[in-house]
Amino acid sequence: MAKIIGGLGTSHVPSIGAALDKGLRDTPDWKPFFDGYEVGKQWMRDAKPDIAVVVFNDHGNTFFLDRVPTFAVGVAETYNPVDEGWGPRAIPAFEGAVDFSWHFVDKLVERHFDPMVCREIEVDHGLQVPMELFFGRPEAWPVKVLPIWVNTIQYPIPTPQRCWEMGKVLREAIESWPGDERVVILGTGGLSHQLQGARAGFINQAADRAWLDGIASNPEPYRAMTREDYVEQFGSEGAELIMWLVMRAAMNSDVNLIHKHYHAPASMTGAGMVVLENAA
Amino acid sequence: MSEAAATIPDTPLFDRAGSIRGYRINKMAMALGQPANRAAFKADEEAYLDSFGLSAHEKSAVMARDWHEMVRLGGNLFFILKISAVDPTPITRIGAAQASMEHEDFLHLRLGKKRNG
Numbered sequence: 159m160a161k162i163i164g165g166l167g168t169s170h171v172p173s174i175g176a177a178l179d180k181g182l183r184d185t186p187d188w189k190p191f192f193d194g195y196e197v198g199k200q201w202m203r204d205a206k207p208d209i210a211v212v213v214f215n216d217h218g219n220t221f222f223l224d225r226v227p228t229f230a231v232g233v234a235e236t237y238n239p240v241d242e243g244w245g246p247r248a249i250p251a252f253e254g255a256v257d258f259s260w261h262f263v264d265k266l267v268e269r270h271f272d273p274m275v276c277r278e279i280e281v282d283h284g285l286q287v288p289m290e291l292f293f294g295r296p297e298a299w300p301v302k303v304l305p306i307w308v309n310t311i312q313y314p315i316p317t318p319q320r321c322w323e324m325g326k327v328l329r330e331a332i333e334s335w336p337g338d339e340r341v342v343i344l345g346t347g348g349l350s351h352q353l354q355g356a357r358a359g360f361i362n363q364a365a366d367r368a369w370l371d372g373i374a375s376n377p378e379p380y381r382a383m384t385r386e387d388y389v390e391q392f393g394s395e396g397a398e399l400i401m402w403l404v405m406r407a408a409m410n411s412d413v414n415l416i417h418k419h420y421h422a423p424a425s426m427t428g429a430g431m432v433v434l435e436n437a438a
Numbered sequence: 439m440s441e442a443a444a445t446i447p448d449t450p451l452f453d454r455a456g457s458i459r460g461y462r463i464n465k466m467a468m469a470l471g472q473p474a475n476r477a478a479f480k481a482d483e484e485a486y487l488d489s490f491g492l493s494a495h496e497k498s499a500v501m502a503r504d505w506h507e508m509v510r511l512g513g514n515l516f517f518i519l520k521i522s523a524v525d526p527t528p529i530t531r532i533g534a535a536q537a538s539m540e541h542e543d544f545l546h547l548r549l550g551k552k553r554n555g
């Protein structure tokens with residue numbers, strides 16, 4: 159069986175990728191943010207995963223409003239970075255964990271999930287930025303990816319409870335996979351931010367800091383919260399945090415919080431990271 | 439959900455009504471992900487907007503870069519950000535416009551950045 163070697167949570171703000179593209183890593187605005195991720199990068203180098211499952215949302219780059227899958231799963235051989243309007247980015251394409259991805263799709267449908275299954279699709283900053291934060295800028299990515307898209311753009315978005323349930327199926331898929339790959343799961347998005355409406359610029363640092371600890375030690379309240387609670391506490395786009403629940407539910411109920419980092423603001427977002435390992 | 443969420447002040451959620459209302463404006467903006475469309479937009483903005491069937495009101499909101507109005511008309515930030523990429527307009531300026539604040543005030547009061555100088 160494949161092995162879950164860690165669960166990571168991270169923001170995926172597009173400005174992070176843009177800052178790297180423009181060589182702004184060590185400017186006063188960005189240095190404290192990127193410095194805090196160094197321990198996460200080191201953890202990843204030591205952990206040597208074979209597959210990264212990345213749970214994220216598209217931001218009007220791959221999916222338009224003509225068809226909005228609540229959940230979509232990639233089974234492609236290659237995922238190219240999509241042009242989000244600023245032109246193509248100089249980062250390598252992502253190689254898909256094709257067989258394992260199909261296995262996950264099989265498990266999902268067996269467990270009464272009905273995902274859209276994607277054979278040819280590009281990925282936006284939701285996947286790109288977490289990969290850059292944990293793997294840097296390699297010539298080629300050292301892992302294959304399994305992308306999971308969650309709709310967090312057009313309401314109704316899925317409930318936190320449903321994201322949690324998907325995480326349980328993800329774990330089952332990993333544990334029933336005959337290979338011996340080492341799998342890392344990245345729940346991405348958030349933390350607090352709001353881009354639309356007169357409350358734009360809303361950041362809730364207290365809620366963000368509580369999230370980074372709570373998602374490790376006591377995720378139950380976050381699972382029980384409504385979507386409305388997420389919007390109220392974390393802002394309209396901060397509701398992306400429901401995607402971390404997919405990662406968290408795939409882990410043991412007892413986890414060790416190995417690393418955490420918080421920085422606000424990154425662009426208009428409270429940005430943060432956790433590295434979790436299953437407790438022995 | 440959308441009715442309950444409507445009770446969070448100053449926080450529009452992109453629901454059925456917004457998705458229907460903003461469909462044309464968002465479709466026009468989505469297309470700016472392609473370089474050829476960005477070139478067409480730059481060459482003749484009004485003609486580009488006409489080719490997506492935008493109303494006069496929608497066109498004037500886009501051409502004036504009235505971000506607040508674009509959102510009110512159903513524009514979703516993730517799509518209309520592609521307009522800002524062509525300009526380019528920093529996202530914090532779009533935030534400040536929606537909050538009806540000066541940019542510096544927005545950076546300080548909402549995002550918690552230190553004031554310059």
Ligand SMILES: [Fe+2]
Pocket residue numbers: 170215217284347348398
């Ligand atoms: Fe996002």
